[in-house]
Amino acid sequence: MMMKFAVIGSGAMGLRYGILLQDAGNQVDFIDGWEDNVEKIREQGGAMVSRDHENTHLVPINIYYPEEYQGDPDCYIFFTKQMQLADMLDRCSHFFKPNQYAFTCMNGMGHIEKLAQYFKPDKLIAGTALVATVLNGPGDVDFIGKRGAGSMNLANYTEKPDEFTHQLVDELEKAQFHPTLTTNFMGTLLAKVVFNSVVNTICTMFEMTMGEYAAYDGAEDMARQLIDEAYDVCERDGVKLINTRQDEVASIMHVSKGAMPLHYPSMYQDMHNYRPTEVDFINGYLVKIGRQHHYNASTHAFLTHEVHLAELGKQRELKQKQA
Ligand SMILES: NC(=O)C1=CN([C@@H]2O[C@H](COP(=O)(O)OP(=O)(O)OC[C@H]3O[C@@H](n4cnc5c(N)ncnc54)[C@H](OP(=O)(O)O)[C@@H]3O)[C@@H](O)[C@H]2O)C=CC1
Numbered sequence: 001m002m003m004k005f006a007v008i009g010s011g012a013m014g015l016r017y018g019i020l021l022q023d024a025g026n027q028v029d030f031i032d033g034w035e036d037n038v039e040k041i042r043e044q045g046g047a048m049v050s051r052d053h054e055n056t057h058l059v060p061i062n063i064y065y066p067e068e069y070q071g072d073p074d075c076y077i078f079f080t081k082q083m084q085l086a087d088m089l090d091r092c093s094h095f096f097k098p099n100q101y102a103f104t105c106m107n108g109m110g111h112i113e114k115l116a117q118y119f120k121p122d123k124l125i126a127g128t129a130l131v132a133t134v135l136n137g138p139g140d141v142d143f144i145g146k147r148g149a150g151s152m153n154l155a156n157y158t159e160k161p162d163e164f165t166h167q168l169v170d171e172l173e174k175a176q177f178h179p180t181l182t183t184n185f186m187g188t189l190l191a192k193v194v195f196n197s198v199v200n201t202i203c204t205m206f207e208m209t210m211g212e213y214a215a216y217d218g219a220e221d222m223a224r225q226l227i228d229e230a231y232d233v234c235e236r237d238g239v240k241l242i243n244t245r246q247d248e249v250a251s252i253m254h255v256s257k258g259a260m261p262l263h264y265p266s267m268y269q270d271m272h273n274y275r276p277t278e279v280d281f282i283n284g285y286l287v288k289i290g291r292q293h294h295y296n297a298s299t300h301a302f303l304t305h306e307v308h309l310a311e312l313g314k315q316r317e318l319k320q321k322q323a
């Protein structure tokens with residue numbers, strides 16, 4: 001059944017989800033606040049799409065600034081960075097309606113409480129995406145991995161899937177995102193926070209691809225130390241993660257070596273582009289929740305500081321470049 005979507009945050013992942021759902025026969029509008037992106041897409045008549053840096057072609061899409069959007073979709077798909085979401089929700093709130101759903105696969109934690117200010121619990125669906133995507137520049141996106149590569153999990157905030165959720169899962173399946181619907185909301189979301197707290201952060205700090213990290217002899221030890229701390233935090237917070245500690249180590253090694261070895265995680269891309277990273281919502285989130293339970297997630301705390309220090313270094317580099 002054809003569904004109507006509006007993507008809010010039409011960067012790398014927003015374009016990928018929206019374009020593949022559009023290809024699968026759905027009606028999709030795109031909304032973004034970054035002027036260069038919106039203007040470039042309008043000038044080109046769509047987004048330039050490549051797969052693994054090849055076969056670059058134009059895909060026609062409709063794109064709007066939040067202030068001008070007047071559509072009435074069944075569901076919004078949120079793909080901003082964590083730190084942009086509150087402002088974007090505020091800019092979009094004039095077109096939200098009570099019958100509409102919000103769906104997101106953003107990384108990190110912090111987005112759910114913000115979305116819950118605008119959408120009722122039974123309209124809120126969130127998940128995680130093991131889908132690697134790079135925005136080369138405004139209106140120019142690179143889908144990393146072969147068609148159908150990657151997978152995702154999703155869950156209802158209420159942990160009670162309704163008919164709409166099943167339709168959404170069907171459309172995500174047609175678009176080849178390989179969705180798995182769970183009924184463990186926090187355990188699903190936190191599993192990806194744990195994954196990103198290892199891979200995104202280490203690859204960013206050492207400026208390397210996931211494959212390069214995983215090829216290091218000590219990669220598994222490093223992952224285990226971070227995973228143990230993250231699981232200690234989650235257990236204290238009453239969250240039952242969907243994977244065991246050992247499964248999570250294995251998944252990180254398997255995905256990094258096999259599924260996306262050439263990918264520079266999105267946190268690396270932000271650092272490289274002199275933008276703030278989502279580290280406070282990934283490692284920093286684990287530190288914050290740990291503290292609430294008098295537990296010191298010291299390795300995650302150290303990594304959070306390291307990433308912030310590196311952000312400062314990049315700002316200095318940018319100033320020197322601009323001088
Ligand atoms: N990329 C990936 O492989 C994956 C990413 N994710 C997660 O998905 C969410 C969205 O990430 P992603 O799509 O990568 O993010 P992007 O940075 O590609 O896009 C997010 C938003 O950032 C703004 N933006 C992007 N580049 C610039 C720039 N150079 N200057 C100014 N603004 C810019 C855009 O609009 P605006 O400023 O209006 O917000 C855009 O909508 C994040 O939570 C991320 O962690 C999850 C899985 C994989």
Ligand SMILES: CC(C)(CO)C(=O)C(=O)O
Nearest residue numbers: 130131132199265266267
């Ligand atoms: C693709 C993946 C899974 C790599 O960690 C990701 O989430 C990202 O790049 O942010």
